[in-house]
Amino acid sequence: MHTYRTHNCNQLTIANVGETVRLSGWVFRVRDHGKLMFIDLRDHYGVTQVVVDKDSEAFQLVQSLNLESVIRVDGKVLARSGDQVNPNLPTGQIEVRAVAVELLSPAAELPLPIAATAEYPEEIRLRNRFLDLRREKLHANIVLRSNVIASLRRRMIAQGFTEFQTPILTASSPEGARDFLVPSRIHPGKFYALPQAPQMFKQLLMVAGFDRYFQIAPCFRDEDARADRSPGEFYQLDFEMSFVTQEDVFAAIEPVLHGVFEEFAEGKSVTPPPFPRITYKESMLKYGSDKPDLRNPIEIVDVTHIFRGGGFGVFASAIEEGAVVRAIPAPGAGVRARSFFDQTNAWAKAEGFAGLGYINFKGGEGGGGVAKNLGPERVAQLVSEMGLGPDDGVFFACAKESIAAKLAGMARTRVGQELDLIAQNEFKFCWIVDFPMFEWDELEQKVIFSHNPFSMPQGEMEALETMNPLDILAYQYDIVCNGIELSSGAIRNHKPEIMYKAFEIAGYDRSVVDEKFSGMINAFQYGAPPHGGSAPGVDRIVMLLADEPNIREVILFPMNQKAEDLMMGAPSTVTPKQLKELGIRFATDTKPAPPTNG
């Protein structure tokens, strides 16, 4: 007989009745009846009920066991009869009557219950992650993550992509997020950087002629955490393709994402390819965001023209000064108590906006101060242009365009949630396309790249030379699912002259490009194929599929909000010897903490 087990804890069925078996696992739950005990024995695969009665030599040992001790059980498989069957357990038709039990590893009193489903403080969970990971939901999430990654690989390979590993120790890049730096021992005073993404490497792979690359790529950014953003590190399904247009990229990745979501969505519907294409401009108008949740049926409408010169003085005068008015319909909300509208207005003010105007329609009659001052003709025009129903509500955001769009977008989400309009059993994908190449930085009063400086501007060199930079669009696209940005990507700029020109517009000298992007700009001189790609976030895909709002629920050993690993004690101080080898000494104003056991 095997040293530890003949079967796992999810394996035995009615077919095994009468067999002598050996199981090993954790003591999940114990039910002690004095002369008879039940143990739910758990391993990775499942749970099997073990019965020990007083005549067994094992009885005394079993009575002294703490929960989560690891034991080995030898016993005989018996059928359960009648109401002894547990229909909630795959092994619920049988039980193992213990003959001998060996304690393989005792457990101390637990800082974190394994069997309970309650929520526990992050700090305790992270400090005892190995225990937290035994709990059913988290255990399942991590297995799901593995399965999703395996499926992504399989589907990418089936699409003709090849996986390559790119360097982890690389050069710092001047733009974008903060780099994690790694000091060089051989070159004192110089640093490697961990890649924020394998951006340049994958483009060089295209120049090298590999045609279709992908990688489940670790990426590192030294930025602050959010609920959906790990501090430090995360994974992307990074891919790049040669000789492609934007539509070719979409056609390659849509079946992969659709397929993976269908495979793991457990019955939720998934947008079939081709996913809707929405321009950035349209998205900002209709959804007030560049990552719209299309499960929410509300669409924002510009109604500036209805309020211009109208009787509602606050809006009319704001419009004269360049403001716009965006209307957010609230289907069926007209019959709601006035407090619904007032509370929504109060929420907008609490978010730092001027507030939200509203009209509540009851039986086709518009109520509230806005309707009264605007007058029946213009209200009728509003109803007809927006297609409002007789008992709808409508909110108004009036401000400078960028602020009005943002407020309208947030109000759209809030109203959708309040009115319970957001479908819960759907994954709704879309592409946001035609992002602007440049934008105006109010703070620095200059033109900056709005997304990726390596994107190809639409119209190429001619556009850069003749158009207002702020009007130039890029072959730059995001993929969005249920309001979550899964990735951004682009058709890249593979022509050095256009790249110099684009950087020039953003205020960078030719020499800066030569210095900071030498690897890429140099490579592009020797025959670079037109290419493009994208990089959907793996963590966020798993979050969506696991229906978890917090990214730490889909990561094995996540860091806390302050980018610390409480279990391993990272980051930690290092020994003076290590520092000396690296040629590093601390400035006097940042005294190092005493060495920890790092």
Place this chain on the structure above:
RNA sequence: GGGGUCGUAGCUCAAUUGGUUAGAGCACCGGACUGUCGAUCCGGAGGUUGCGGGUUCGAGCCCCGUCGACCUCGCCA
């Protein structure tokens, strides 16, 4: 760096207007029980109410400070 929420037993939570010895469930220890499956029943141990200061006859509760966790803004080309 700014804003918000929170901090009571190993864990989840309670404690009236500021008022007796800070309670309950799970876990742990002891006892009863041969069919439970979140077993049940009886008992026990377990607390510097995050920490420091203040107000008060009296503070878990009020005030000030501080530390920590999470959420969020900035940031994430």
